[in-house]
Amino acid sequence: MDVLLEAEHIFKSFMDNTVLNDISIKLHSGECLALVGENGAGKSTLMKILTGIYRMDQGEIRIRGKHADIHGPIDAQKAGIAIIHQELNLIPNLSVAQNIFLGREQVKGVQVDDKAMTAETSILLERLGIRLDPGQQVDTLSVAEQQIVEIVKVLSQNADIIIMDEPTAALSAEETGRLFDIMDELRKAGKGMIYISHRLEEIYRVAQRVSVLRDGKVITECSPMDTPVETIVEHMVGQTIHDYYPRQEHEKGNVKFQVSGLSDDHNFYDVDFSVREGEVYGIAGLVGAGQTSLARCLYGLDRIRKGTIRIDGQEVQMTDPGSSILHGVGLVTENRKEEGLILPMKIKENIGLSPWSPVCSFKGIISRTKEERMAEDSVEAYGIRTESIHQEVVLLSGGNQQKVVLAKVLSTSPQVVILCEPTRGVDVNGKVDIYNIINQLLEQKKAVILISSEIPEILGMSDRIGIMYKGRIVKEMVNKDVRQEDIMVYATGGYAHG
Amino acid sequence: MDKRRFWMIARKYATFVILCIIVIVMFFLTDRFFTFNNLSNVGRQISMNAILSVGMTMVIISGGIDLSVGSIVAMSSIVCASILTSTGQIIPAVAAALATGLGIGLINGILIAKTGIAPFIITLSSSSICSGMVLVVTMARPIPLSHDGFKQLGQGSLWILPYPFLLMIIIFVMFAALMNKTKFGRYVYAIGGNEKASIVAGIQVVRIKTVVYSLCGLLASLTGVVYTARLSSGVPSIGEGYEMQAITAAVIGGASLSGGRGGIWGTLIGAIIIGVLNNALNLLQVNSYYQNIVTGIVVLAAVLFDRFIQTRVSSEG
Numbered sequence: 001m002d003v004l005l006e007a008e009h010i011f012k013s014f015m016d017n018t019v020l021n022d023i024s025i026k027l028h029s030g031e032c033l034a035l036v037g038e039n040g041a042g043k044s045t046l047m048k049i050l051t052g053i054y055r056m057d058q059g060e061i062r063i064r065g066k067h068a069d070i071h072g073p074i075d076a077q078k079a080g081i082a083i084i085h086q087e088l089n090l091i092p093n094l095s096v097a098q099n100i101f102l103g104r105e106q107v108k109g110v111q112v113d114d115k116a117m118t119a120e121t122s123i124l125l126e127r128l129g130i131r132l133d134p135g136q137q138v139d140t141l142s143v144a145e146q147q148i149v150e151i152v153k154v155l156s157q158n159a160d161i162i163i164m165d166e167p168t169a170a171l172s173a174e175e176t177g178r179l180f181d182i183m184d185e186l187r188k189a190g191k192g193m194i195y196i197s198h199r200l201e202e203i204y205r206v207a208q209r210v211s212v213l214r215d216g217k218v219i220t221e222c223s224p225m226d227t228p229v230e231t232i233v234e235h236m237v238g239q240t241i242h243d244y245y246p247r248q249e250h251e252k253g254n255v256k257f258q259v260s261g262l263s264d265d266h267n268f269y270d271v272d273f274s275v276r277e278g279e280v281y282g283i284a285g286l287v288g289a290g291q292t293s294l295a296r297c298l299y300g301l302d303r304i305r306k307g308t309i310r311i312d313g314q315e316v317q318m319t320d321p322g323s324s325i326l327h328g329v330g331l332v333t334e335n336r337k338e339e340g341l342i343l344p345m346k347i348k349e350n351i352g353l354s355p356w357s358p359v360c361s362f363k364g365i366i367s368r369t370k371e372e373r374m375a376e377d378s379v380e381a382y383g384i385r386t387e388s389i390h391q392e393v394v395l396l397s398g399g400n401q402q403k404v405v406l407a408k409v410l411s412t413s414p415q416v417v418i419l420c421e422p423t424r425g426v427d428v429n430g431k432v433d434i435y436n437i438i439n440q441l442l443e444q445k446k447a448v449i450l451i452s453s454e455i456p457e458i459l460g461m462s463d464r465i466g467i468m469y470k471g472r473i474v475k476e477m478v479n480k481d482v483r484q485e486d487i488m489v490y491a492t493g494g495y496a497h498g
Numbered sequence: 499m500d501k502r503r504f505w506m507i508a509r510k511y512a513t514f515v516i517l518c519i520i521v522i523v524m525f526f527l528t529d530r531f532f533t534f535n536n537l538s539n540v541g542r543q544i545s546m547n548a549i550l551s552v553g554m555t556m557v558i559i560s561g562g563i564d565l566s567v568g569s570i571v572a573m574s575s576i577v578c579a580s581i582l583t584s585t586g587q588i589i590p591a592v593a594a595a596l597a598t599g600l601g602i603g604l605i606n607g608i609l610i611a612k613t614g615i616a617p618f619i620i621t622l623s624s625s626s627i628c629s630g631m632v633l634v635v636t637m638a639r640p641i642p643l644s645h646d647g648f649k650q651l652g653q654g655s656l657w658i659l660p661y662p663f664l665l666m667i668i669i670f671v672m673f674a675a676l677m678n679k680t681k682f683g684r685y686v687y688a689i690g691g692n693e694k695a696s697i698v699a700g701i702q703v704v705r706i707k708t709v710v711y712s713l714c715g716l717l718a719s720l721t722g723v724v725y726t727a728r729l730s731s732g733v734p735s736i737g738e739g740y741e742m743q744a745i746t747a748a749v750i751g752g753a754s755l756s757g758g759r760g761g762i763w764g765t766l767i768g769a770i771i772i773g774v775l776n777n778a779l780n781l782l783q784v785n786s787y788y789q790n791i792v793t794g795i796v797v798l799a800a801v802l803f804d805r806f807i808q809t810r811v812s813s814e815g
Binding site: 325345355412 | 688
């Protein structure tokens, strides 16, 4: 087998943070290399270097044995490297053929020659054994078909090295199967593929080799044929540091929040769990396993189709965020800039934003004293580091922004607090502050639901853990002597191979 | 850090400083600017655009735009004039005119908030429908009025203060309080700043937006009533292009068309700048065709200056 791509001794750091620490990978023609690792292991940074989005600090990239300078996306394209992202980059109102030839349209005089492009697309599709109409508008295709168009597009640009970043995240099982069949075809045609996925069972289907990344290093390289899933998971996780989590034991009270048979018929199914006062129920799972949709439904942002939600044993309907706040439920959304904060507003205005926060002394009229006292108290209680409560939140660091979101949610005194990825994009000190806020909540006998794709966080803070995979809680366990590996096996669907 | 604070203060008072400069320059260029007659005239002119701009400012802060206000001015002028002609009574005429504006604003608001169609499109259509209806009903002919009491509303004054100017002050105080002191005002800013986050916070976004457009319509019809009184007739062609003047005042005053930023007092200064500038050019006997050019340059300068400061404020944080 010819060597298509060699990346050797690659280093990359951002500020003082070393993200890639002497990484080397090799890709042969007719091969699919799987790249696995936890969030932050360095996979996406490496891919961004290969596709010219980042510049490496040190190292060499060779294509078919020849040194290649990749300084920008155009260089990568010339070198025959293409990437297919999880988010698609197609123009929805153009046809399949028009998308494939976007930016390098064939012309007849000054006219765009749609006929020629359609004809050429047909040939391409036929060669790959794909049945798609080149004239069809892209937004009428399914996600899987769009993904295929994306693949055909990079193939038509003569890419030999195709990187796929979580391509199956939005696909059904059947569509995933079709994608894998096409990948097999591409391998037979001598193309090389780098496949990134959190779903380990897929790797056993498509990859001939696996590279496990951790902390910016290649930990091991193996063949999936003779490596059990547990071994891969162990390599991914490595050693864990426990004292990073200041978890305190709190006495548990009555069952506060209970859901049974919950389903939205699309993103999650038959979800059952309960949380007691003073307890953290952790929901682990990979990105896209249905946790976000579940949280949105529990808070009334989306509607459930089946199942019941009980608070203190009473069945309640969550019709909109207002009703859930009145029922004593608070939600910290996973994306603070999109759904948590009003960026141009001041800290005090963000904290007192909710219609139910007690900042009015007279109906509808904001009392400056009350608003400022509440903001000052929150800054003190949650350790928000800022010059003043009059500062615009856009100027705060990620961790402090997140604390403002927490302060806003807690200002309505919820009894059940749902936290979605509460420490995403937050530095280590900020994380510890946020875990301490969780401890405060437990002391106040609140019930906490912690949704996180970071397994150490789930292990560090939860009393009980539910693991979601493809929309279902596939395993529930008491957090005692649980190892990361145990969770990872369920979260990746690996138990099916176990 | 101190530099940043300087720029933040500069941003806050920039328009006010510009207004002062214009006034001082006028003081030296002509002795006709600081006369009682001229100032009272400017006051009357400004007040109408200013009242209209208050509603527009709220809409812009909420992240929208209202292109129908000019047509609402015309329609309420016609409604007011025709009812006054037939009944001879001021109160029903004014009430009907205000109800017209409120109603159109309400329809705009409901359509925008419930369907999620761009405010630009919705209000462009309603603007076209309203101005068309006005022309159909009046056959483009003005409705002259001879009601002295009503005329006073536009032309009279209390001591040295023209009534429209007084009305403007009352409207500004009321709406500045509404926007700065109440939860409603806070939500308007929040929705313009980040609609998704507002929904998550439990804010009734649909209701707030509907109210915002309704109030904008109401203020537009109030402007229409004042115009009618001032001209002492209902004029179908009135209000053409007024929406652009209102947007201009709001933008000079610091409102951002992407929502979340702006203020009622800034808009007042914006409206005064436009009025004083036009008056100044008239007094200096500059051809009135130049006025548009100058207004355009002022808007551009205001926006560029704001962008300049924005980069200073955020990059040195």
